Every structure is written in C-alpha cells, then in structure tokens.
Amino acid sequence: MMKTEILKKLRNTNEYISGQTICKELGVSRTAVWKAVNQLKEEGYEFEAVQNKGYKIAKYPDLITKSEIESQIDQAAVIKNVKFFQEVDSTNNEAKRSAENGAADGTLFIAESQTGGRGRRGKNWVSPAGSGIWMSLLLRPQLTPTYAPMLTLIAAVAAAEAIAQVMTDASPDVCTQVKIKWPNDIVVNGRKVCGILTEMSAEMDSIHFVVIGLGINVNTTEFEDSIKDIASSLYAESGQHIKRAEIVLAFEKAFTRYYQYFQDKQDLSKVQDTYNSMLINVGRQVRVTEQNGDFTGIAKGTNEKGELIVQKQDGSEVCIAAGEVSVRGLYGYV
Numbered sequence: 597m598m599k600t601e602i603l604k605k606l607r608n609t610n611e612y613i614s615g616q617t618i619c620k621e622l623g624v625s626r627t628a629v630w631k632a633v634n635q636l637k638e639e640g641y642e643f644e645a646v647q648n649k650g651y652k653i654a655k656y657p658d659l660i661t662k663s664e665i666e667s668q669i670d671q672a673a674v675i676k677n678v679k680f681f682q683e684v685d686s687t688n689n690e691a692k693r694s695a696e697n698g699a700a701d702g703t704l705f706i707a708e709s710q711t712g713g714r715g716r717r718g719k720n721w722v723s724p725a726g727s728g729i730w731m732s733l734l735l736r737p738q739l740t741p742t743y744a745p746m747l748t749l750i751a752a753v754a755a756a757e758a759i760a761q762v763m764t765d766a767s768p769d770v771c772t773q774v775k776i777k778w779p780n781d782i783v784v785n786g787r788k789v790c791g792i793l794t795e796m797s798a799e800m801d802s803i804h805f806v807v808i809g810l811g812i813n814v815n816t817t818e819f820e821d822s823i824k825d826i827a828s829s830l831y832a833e834s835g836q837h838i839k840r841a842e843i844v845l846a847f848e849k850a851f852t853r854y855y856q857y858f859q860d861k862q863d864l865s866k867v868q869d870t871y872n873s874m875l876i877n878v879g880r881q882v883r884v885t886e887q888n889g890d891f892t893g894i895a896k897g898t899n900e901k902g903e904l905i906v907q908k909q910d911g912s913e914v915c916i917a918a919g920e921v922s923v924r925g926l927y928g929y930v
C-alpha cells in the first residue's frame with residue numbers, strides 16, 4: 597500500500613526525501629506519489645516541502661488507520677496486518693466474522709467508532725469516535741483451549757505496560773499508577789481506563805481462533821452516568837493528549853514479547869510474576885459476586901491458571917475463575 601510505504605520512508609529519517617527518490621525506491625510514478633501524499637494531507641498529515649530537497653513530515657495527526665499503524669510495525673511482530681473501520685458494530689464481532697471466513701493469524705481489527713461495542717458479562721461498551729482505541733486481535737495459536745485464558749493475562753500485562761510507558765513519556769512529572777484489576781481491567785489511579793474481552797472458537801483439543809478485544813479510553817472527557825464514578829481516560833489522569841497509535845504500537849511490542857516467549861517455552865511464570873506485581877487487588881478486601889450469592893475475603897494473587905485466590909474470613913482459600921463473576925473492592929471499584 598503506497599501510503600504505508602511513503603509513511604515508512606518519511607518516518608525513518610529527519611532528512612527531506614525527494615519525490616524522485618520515493619518514486620525510484622518504490623518503483624512507482626510521480627503522479628502516484630503525489631496522489632498518495634495528497635491523500636495523507638487530507639487525512640491530517642502536514643508536510644514540509646522544500647524545492648530541490650523534497651518532503652518531510654511536520655505533523656502527525658492522531659490516527660489509528662491501516663497506514664499509520666502498519667508503517668510502524670516490526671516485521672517480527674504478532675500483528676501482521678491491520679483492518680481499519682471508520683465505524684463497525686464491534687471489532688470483536690468483525691474479527692469473529694472474518695475468522696470464520698479464513699482471516700489470517702495476526703490480523704488486527706481497529707475502528708474509529710463502534711455502534712455495538714460489547715463488554716464482559718453482557719455489558720455494552722461505549723465507543724465514540726476520536727477519543728479511544730477499539731481494537732481486536734485475531735490469533736490462531738497452536739495451543740489447547742485450556743491455555744486460552746492465559747492469552748488474556750498476557751494482553752492485560754501488555755496493555756498495562758504500554759499505557760504506563762506512553763503515559764510516562766507524555767507526562768514524566770505526573771505520577772501515575774497503572775495497575776491491573778483482576779481479571780483484566782487496567783486502572784490508572786484506581787479508575788478503569790481499559791477493558792479486555794477475549795472470545796474463542798475451539799474444539800475439545802484445539803483452538804480455531806481467539807479474539808482479544810481491547811477498549812482503551814485515551815482522550816475521552818465524558819462518561820455515561822452509569823460508569824462515571826469508576827471510568828477514566830489517559831488524558832483525564834495525565835492532562836496530556838496522547839496519540840492513540842503510540843499506544844497501539846507499544847501494546848503490540850509488549851504483547852509480541854510475552855506471546856512469543858509463551859509460545860516458545862510454554863511457560864507463563866514470567867508474565868504471571870509481572871501480572872501479580874501489577875495486580876491492584878493483592879492484599880485488599882474484595883467482594884466476590886457469583887450467581888448464587890456474595891462473599892468477601894482478601895485477594896492473594898493469581899494461580900497458574902489465572903484464577904484469583906481469595907482467602908475467606910474463616911481462613912479457607914478459594915480460587916475464582918473469570919467469567920460470570922464480579923470482583924469489587926469492599927468500598928468501591930477497587
């Protein structure tokens with residue numbers, strides 16, 4: 597794709613690159629380059645053009661388009677290609693539909709807005725245009741279905757690391773605390789900024805595909821009444837507008853690192869240690885709401901299956917699997 601190739605070339609240098617060099621290196625006509633540059637301008641990229649020298653990008657807009665993301669992805673990354681939608685019902689739905697029709701492992705479905713965004717436990721996920729990241733990664737791992745919940749764990753750690761890194765870069769003087777609330781909410785200063793919905797199609801002994809859907813409130817400033825006490829955004833917590841593509845890329849790097857290690861070694865201890873070190877619930881009182889009632893206890897961390905270990909008042913320990921269970925702090929969200 598021409599726009600991706602042009603962005604790749606211009607991004608990797610501080611020098612001006614002439615239209616002629618671009619044409620030669622990409623093996624295309626001047627008109628084709630001119631057309632692609634104009635399309636990029638329309639999307640919001642600002643170019644500096646100097647006669648006899650060429651082009652340089654002066655300003656990158658806050659975009660999560662196919663060319664913006666693909667132009668920055670490493671070859672070795674888990675994400676192999678990007679499908680961008682201005683609007684879609686749900687990127688998880690789209691990923692599942694495409695998976696049924698043979699879409700490849702490592703396809704990322706990302707949308708500017710979702711009309712039917714879905715959260716865990718049947719809730720909806722508000723996904724307006726312009727302020728957030730609504731994306732789903734399609735994977736076809738060579739694993740037995742029992743390992744699938746581990747992928748959510750990896751995604752949670754990768755999302756938390758990405759958010760921490762980008763927020764620190766954006767506002768080094770603002771002290772932010774990025775944590776995971778079991779099983780896979782990312783919280784900043786105790787408020788939810790990201791949720792993860794993992795869905796799977798499998799047989800008894802093999803996974804057809806897994807879809808890991810992430811919703812990240814990046815520059816969101818308004819929240820519905822039902823969530824405004826617990827939800828937040830990276831902007832609200834840091835006071836800085838963050839470019840969404842930076843977070844997608846930081847997530848992709850962290851996810852690739854953990855996922856490849858997990859696939860090579862079939863060992864989750866490294867990611868599990870990191871997960872537990874970021875888990876906000878550890879040592880806190882939690883209220884577990886199950887179908888047949890509530891109970892309270894102290895959260896101890898997760899076991900090797902990603903279940904939350906909770907010590908009840910009588911001293912006994914129970915392991916809770918994510919699913920239809922809700923875990924809250926005794927006096928609020930965490």
Ligand code: BTN
Nearest residue numbers: 686713714715716791792809811
């Ligand atoms: C949660 O309840 O915390 C999970 C929220 C997951 C939302 C994301 S947004 C992208 C993807 N598409 C969806 O419909 N849901 C996930």
